[in-house]
Amino acid sequence: MLSRKRRKRGAKVSATYANRAFSEPIPKYEIPNNGIGPDVAYQLIHDEMNLDGNPFLNLASFVTTWMEPQAEKLIMETINKNLVDQEEYPQTGVIQERVVNMLAKLFNAPEKNDYVGTSTIGSSEAIMLGLLAHKWSWRKRREKEGKDTTKPNLVVGADVHVVWEKFAKYFDVELRLVPMEHGRYTMDVEMTKELIDENTICVGAVLGTTFTGQIDPIKEINEMLVDLKSAKGLDIPIHVDAASGGFIVPFLYPNMEWDFRLNQVKSINVSGHKYGLVYPGVGWLIFKDKEFLPEDLIFYVNYLGSEEATYTLNFSRNSAMVIAQYYNMLRLGKSGYKAIMKTCMENAKYVAKEIRKMSVFKLTHEDLKLPVVTFYSIDNEISVYEVSRKLRERDWIVPAYNLPKNAEDMHILRVVVKENFSRDMADMLIGDLKRAVDTIKGECIVRAPQKKKSSQIHNKIC
Ligand SMILES: Cc1ncc(COP(=O)(O)O)c(C=O)c1O
Structure with missing residues (x-):
């Protein structure tokens, strides 16, 4: 028999699911007047999330749905650090720089040790920043030559991700699309050439399109642009959208030339959260050289006695995914990435x-x-x-x-x-x-299992 004291204590204990909050409506579009216990809040939300799709069966997304427990541990240890607070968290800034350098080398940038680039929230931000830099450089050049600067255009294939169209709209640049045709779902070099003129800020090419996962003829586009440069003096840069391919091609096809080995490729973006194998929230923008990032777009932050260049659209975000990217670089190495790919x-x-x-x-x-x-x-x-x-x-x-x-x-x-x-x-x-x-096709009849020998069942059971 329970003592009176224990009975009283027992009466207070209620299981999470027996909590009153489970029998009352939860306000959905306004903050409730009173709070609920943390276990109950957790369980309510956790259960609601079961209505989402299963990330492990999500074959739609390019974005990483699994990381190692050690990476998750680091993520939880760094999720409360604001990446932009470089003065407070200088080591996070140092690690970000290391990853920028690692990627620049992976993309075969000219040999040196202070590459220019940045982490972003994803490839979308990285593409916007890359293109903005090209727009700036184009305008400066035109101003210097005393030419019109009001009609910038951008030449890309119809195979580009929607972010390229967003850039054109948000930053007032004419988008010139190289159309697809049946059987060709990437760019056509001749058609690309026809769309280029003196107002072209950049040609965009994709290493792994969103639509079919194919690769634009980057090397051929580069050759065409090199010829154009010597024939007409037009020096048009290429920005490669390597959102998906940037962590695949260097490991599986190291001899494929699509990156900074090509003369006109001046900037590259890659999604860390796609085949960089990090959870959502990290992308990278890498420039071939400092000269392709106009000085007046850079903001300098002073920490650890040296100047750190920052170039982002976004301000605050957690450091966790940058740290998780660094974890993958050290943990997997080139051989690990290659094996996974x-x-x-x-x-x-x-x-x-x-x-x-x-x-x-x-x-x-x-x-x-x-x-x-x-x-x-x-x-x-x-x-x-x-x-x-x-x-x-x-x-x-x-x-x-x-x-x-x-x-x-x-x-x-x-x-x-x-x-x-x-x-x-x-x-x-x-x-x-x-x-x-x-x-x-109607070839399948759905019915309940019957107690017959399987040989007696003629219709396929779905
Ligand atoms: C080719 C390509 N570019 C850009 C993006 C946008 O990338 P993010 O989701 O990292 O912003 C995607 C996303 O799927 C993509 O496939």
Whole structure:
């Protein structure tokens, strides 16, 4: 029997789920008058988050969904440090500089030890900053020559991410798009040349497009620009959007020339939170040389007795993802990144091979360079949107969308293979994809399992 005292104490104890907050409506669009206990608040929100998709089955996103526990520990240790407070957290600034240097060398910048670049919140901020620098340089040059500075333009392929269009709109630059066509979902060099003139601030090229994961002909565009320079004196820089490819190509295809080895490539962005294998919230912008970042865009912060150049759109953010990026650099090294990218590619090629075997689909392109598989339904026999919806019933997130202008009737599905996507998962995905197709084609009858020998069941069970 419980003593009176213990009974009284016991009466006060209530399980988290039996808390009053669970039987009362929670205000959704205004701050409640009174708070609730931390366990209860945690559980309520935690449970609500179960309605989100499962990050491990999210094959839509390029963004990292898994990191090692040691990286997560460092993230929690540094999440309360504001990256911009370099005076208070000088070592964080030092680490950021180390990563900038590591990436500049990875992208084959000319040999030296004080490369110019910055961490950003992602590739979007990095692209905006890179292009802003090119716009500034173009304007300065034109002013010096006494020429008109009111009509800057930017030449890119229709395969660019929406951030390029945002830049053009936000920063008042005309966007000149090199159109796609059926069977070509990257830039065409001749068409690019036709769009360039003296007001072109920069040509943008993508190392791993969002739409199909393909690579623009960067080397060929560079050659065309080098020729243009000697023929017409137009010195047009290239900014390479290596959001996805920047952490893949250097490890898997080190001889592919797309980076600072090319004369006209002056700036590169990469997403740390994509194949840099860091959780969302980190991108990088690297310049080939200090001269390509106009001085009046730089803000100097003094710490540790030396001057630190800062160039960002954003002010406060936590340091955790920069530190996590540094963790990956040390932890994995070049060989570790190479091994992971190789595995991703092998699994992507396996998925592609299995999809190729399915008579209903065709790959958008055969030469897979990045672990991104995009495919469409031959003759639009089945709706890719319906396939995407059916896969979602099994929690797989596989987006369906159509390609930009001139190829807009191409409706495709995209599978982004990341580090956590094993061969086993690939087999499960392919199995579910086949079942989805069968169901959509009406070849599959859904019914409850029967107590019969399997040989007596003629219809496939979904
Ligand atoms: C080619 C490309 N560029 C830029 C971006 C934008 O990157 P972020 O999400 O890091 O801002 C993406 C995102 O998927 C992308 O695929």
